[in-house]
Structures are given as structure tokens and as C-alpha cells.
Amino acid sequence: MTIGLITCSFGRQYIVHAEGSDYQTVSRAKKTEYVVGDEVELQIINAEQAQIMSLLPRRNLLYRSDQNRSKMIASNLDLIVIVIAVKPNFNVNFLNSCLVAAEASGIDPVIVINKTDLPESNDFANRIITLYQEKLGYQIVSLSATTDCSNLLPYLSGKRSLLIGQSGVGKSTITNQIYPQANTRVGEIAKYENSGCHTTTNATLYKIDHHSELIDCPGLQEFGLFHIExxxxxxxxxxxxxxxxxxxxxxxxxxxxxxxxxxxxxxxxxxxxxxxxxxxxxxxxxxxxxxx
Ligand SMILES: Nc1nc2c(ncn2[C@@H]2O[C@H](COP(=O)(O)OP(=O)(O)O)[C@@H](O)[C@H]2O)c(=O)[nH]1
Ligand SMILES: [Mg+2]
Ligand SMILES: [Zn+2]
Missing domain, CATH: 1.10.40.50 (Probable gtpase engc; domain 3)
Incomplete structure (x- = not known):
């Protein structure tokens, strides 16, 4: 049996990385069972395909939920990178929800204030830093992803990190800066979301070096916390x-x-x-x- 890592999911299909190769797999279950970050036992069928046999225990699981349903976002994480920006439409409730979800799942958060090149970002960043870093003790990194993300790199080193944030804050831009091969479509997802035809959220895991991984997760507009006690x-x-x-x-x-x-x-x-x-x-x- 081979152990693999789920790096991407769409519907009930999963890409699993094992022993240097990527395999396509399909889950037979009706409900989504697995999530990016999961480690699974695989039966390899051929050079491209494999069957998932079982799930290894998760060390943590980030999910969101409302009255009606809950949705797994990613598992086995070391860091949640919450990206915010003064534009478009910063929502403080979203930031607070992400922080509570991180606390509840026992995963360290770091807040990235992106788009510091925008003139209106200065006041915004100061307000965020005063409350969330100085009073509450959260780690904050300020950057302009279109220019340079290098001050974020030390936080990611040796970890599996998840980027979350409202659509348009610059998650894909950050992913592309850090891992150009990702070639994530900047500004694309928001367009889909507004048209209402793109309802699934597909997280994708990128190996940024031998011991660091980054998961880009598009399309989170709200972060329900119905699972909290x-x-x-x-x-x-x-x-x-x-x-x-x-x-x-x-x-x-x-x-x-x-x-x-x-x-x-x-x-x-x-x-x-x-x-x-x-x-x-x-x-x-x-x-x-x-x-x-
Ligand atoms: N001014 C400015 N714009 C940025 C910056 N980072 C990203 N953007 C722009 O913000 C828009 C949304 O970026 P994207 O990476 O697709 O956001 P995502 O929805 O979070 O993945 C794009 O037009 C980017 O070019 C930045 O640091 N400064
Ligand atoms: Mg994106
Ligand atoms: Zn009381």
C-alpha cells in the first residue's frame, strides 16, 4: 500500500501525490469524504490512476458551517494565512471568523495585510496592527503582493500553510509570487463567483520547497462558525x-x-x-x- 497526499479536489475527484507522481482518483462515496491535506492509503492502478483505500488520522481539520451544512476546507495544517486588504470591501467579521476558526481548530494564524501600495492602506494597516497585533497578540505581515512577498516566506518555511481571505484580496497573486509554477488565474475566480455559476471551492496544494507547502483556496466569502460550542x-x-x-x-x-x-x-x-x-x-x- 502506498501513502499519498491529497493536493487538489473537484467534486468527488481528487489528485493524490505519492512517491513523486500525481494520480487521479475518484471516491465512490456520495458525500465528500476527503479534503486537501489528507493523507490516504492508495492502491495504484496505473501511471495516472489510483484508488483511495482509506484515510489516515487527521491531526487537525479546518471547516466552516452554517445551519444547514458544513464544508471541510483543508486538513493537517501548520498555519492559516489570513489575507486582508483595504480593497475590495474589507469585512472585519470575516477576519474575526477566520481567527476564531483558527483558534477552534488549534492552528496558528498569521494575518497578511496586502496591497500596502494603495494610499488608503496606511490608515487601515495601522488600525489593524493596533488591535490585532498590539492588543490581541496575533502575528501580522504587511506586504504588496504585486511587488514582493519575501517577508512572508519565513512564516511559511517548513510548514503546510493555507491562504484564506475574501475574494479579490490577492491570494492568487501571493501564490504566484511565491510559487510561479502555480500560475493561478489572478482575478478570475471573483468573476465566476459574481456570475453565480461557480459554486464549488477547490483548494490546491503547491509544494513550494522540499518541506513547505502552500494551499490556495479560492472563493470564501463567509466563514460560518456553526460548529463552535x-x-x-x-x-x-x-x-x-x-x-x-x-x-x-x-x-x-x-x-x-x-x-x-x-x-x-x-x-x-x-x-x-x-x-x-x-x-x-x-x-x-x-x-x-x-x-x-
Ligand atoms: N494594488 C494592488 N493590487 C493587488 C495586489 N495584490 C493583488 N492585487 C490585485 O487584486 C486583484 C485580485 O487579486 P487575486 O490574486 O486574484 O485575489 P484572490 O481573489 O484573493 O485570489 C487583482 O487585480 C490583483 O492584481 C497588491 O499588492 N496591490
Ligand atoms: Mg484567487
Ligand atoms: Zn461573564
Whole structure:
């Protein structure tokens, strides 16, 4: 039996890399079973084709979900590179959702502020750095992908990294800068999305050197967090974590309970209101789950 790595998926078809070759495989299951980053046991059929026999245990799995369904994004990751830019339409909820998803799956995030060449990027970058790096402690890299991505490289070295971000922020441009052979179509996916005919999201894994891999993942406009447990949500906010356990009620959800250290910290601006509102909205959505 050969062990391979899933590097690309479309529908129920997967490209699996094993022993220096790429194989096409099809899964018989109705539901999508595998995701980019999965390690699988393979039965090789011929030089181009193989059959997936089983899945090796995942060390982590990033996925998103809403009321109706959840979707796996990638597995066995070392780093989530969250790309943001002042244009087009920066959405702070998307950034917060990505960070919570990273925290919940136990994968380190790094925030890339792209398009620093745009004049309006300066104020934007300063605001992001003040809150997310200085207050919350997240790693941030600022760059202009159309010019140079070299300051991101040290973060990627020796890791399997996933690029995520709203469409148009420059993920494909970054991929092409770092790995020109990828030749990812810049600006293409957004066009498809707007026309509504491109509904599947295909992540693709590129080996950028012997021990580093980069996964480009187009088409994420929102990042549902329906899989999060309400009772654990606060732990995924680094500004809340050190305060947990100090509220009057030990099952405090930090919404409207009396003597809550979190809402108190918000009142005294020790916790950013914008982040707390995001937390509160997340909890209200999670409360609509059946088991609460
Ligand atoms: N000004 C500027 N534009 C950029 C930069 N990086 C990417 N873009 C442009 O942003 C658009 C979307 O880029 P793309 O890589 O396709 O974004 P994706 O949807 O995240 O993959 C393209 O027109 C790029 O040329 C940058 O650093 N500065
Ligand atoms: Mg793209
Ligand atoms: Zn509380």
C-alpha cells in the first residue's frame, strides 16, 4: 500500500501525490469524504490512476458551517494565512471568523495585510496592527503582493500553510509570487463567483520547497462558525481568555449576566467593543442550535 497526499479536489475527484507522481482518483462515496491535506492509503492502478483505500488520522481539520451544512476546507495544517486588504470591501467579521476558526481548530494564524501600495492602506494597516497585533497578540505581515512577498516566506518555511481571505484580496497573486509554477488565474475566480455559476471551492496544494507547502483556496466569502460550542466560544478570543473563570456565575456566557468580568472589561474599554459585539452575535447565532 502506498501513502499519498491529497493536493487538489473537484467534486468527488481528487489528485493524490505519492512517491513523486500525481494520480487521479475518484471516491465512490456520495458525500465528500476527503479534503486537501489528507493523507490516504492508495492502491495504484496505473501511471495516472489510483484508488483511495482509506484515510489516515487527521491531526487537525479546518471547516466552516452554517445551519444547514458544513464544508471541510483543508486538513493537517501548520498555519492559516489570513489575507486582508483595504480593497475590495474589507469585512472585519470575516477576519474575526477566520481567527476564531483558527483558534477552534488549534492552528496558528498569521494575518497578511496586502496591497500596502494603495494610499488608503496606511490608515487601515495601522488600525489593524493596533488591535490585532498590539492588543490581541496575533502575528501580522504587511506586504504588496504585486511587488514582493519575501517577508512572508519565513512564516511559511517548513510548514503546510493555507491562504484564506475574501475574494479579490490577492491570494492568487501571493501564490504566484511565491510559487510561479502555480500560475493561478489572478482575478478570475471573483468573476465566476459574481456570475453565480461557480459554486464549488477547490483548494490546491503547491509544494513550494522540499518541506513547505502552500494551499490556495479560492472563493470564501463567509466563514460560518456553526460548529463552535457556545460554552467554548469565549476561549477563542485571546482578550477574554485570561479573564475566564472570574465571573460571578461559573457558566457565565458573558451576555447579560450580572457581575460579569467580560462585559465589565468591555465597559471599561479593556476589551474592544467591536470584538465583543462579534462575540455576542456569534453566541446568539449558536443559541439557535437545537441542543441549547
Ligand atoms: N494594488 C494592488 N493590487 C493587488 C495586489 N495584490 C493583488 N492585487 C490585485 O487584486 C486583484 C485580485 O487579486 P487575486 O490574486 O486574484 O485575489 P484572490 O481573489 O484573493 O485570489 C487583482 O487585480 C490583483 O492584481 C497588491 O499588492 N496591490
Ligand atoms: Mg484567487
Ligand atoms: Zn461573564
Amino acid at each position: 457556545l460554552s467554548e466560544a469565549a476561549e477563542y478570543f485571546p482578550e477574554m481568555r485570561p479573564l475566564l473563570g472570574q465571573c460571578k456565575f461559573n457558566n457565565c456566557q458573558h451576555l447579560d449576566e450580572p457581575k460579569c468580568i467580560i462585559t465589565d472589561a468591555v465597559k471599561h474599554s479593556r476589551i474592544e467593543e467591536q470584538r465583543y459585539i462579534f462575540y455576542k452575535n456569534l453566541c446568539l447565532r449558536l443559541k439557535t442550535k437545537k441542543n441549547y
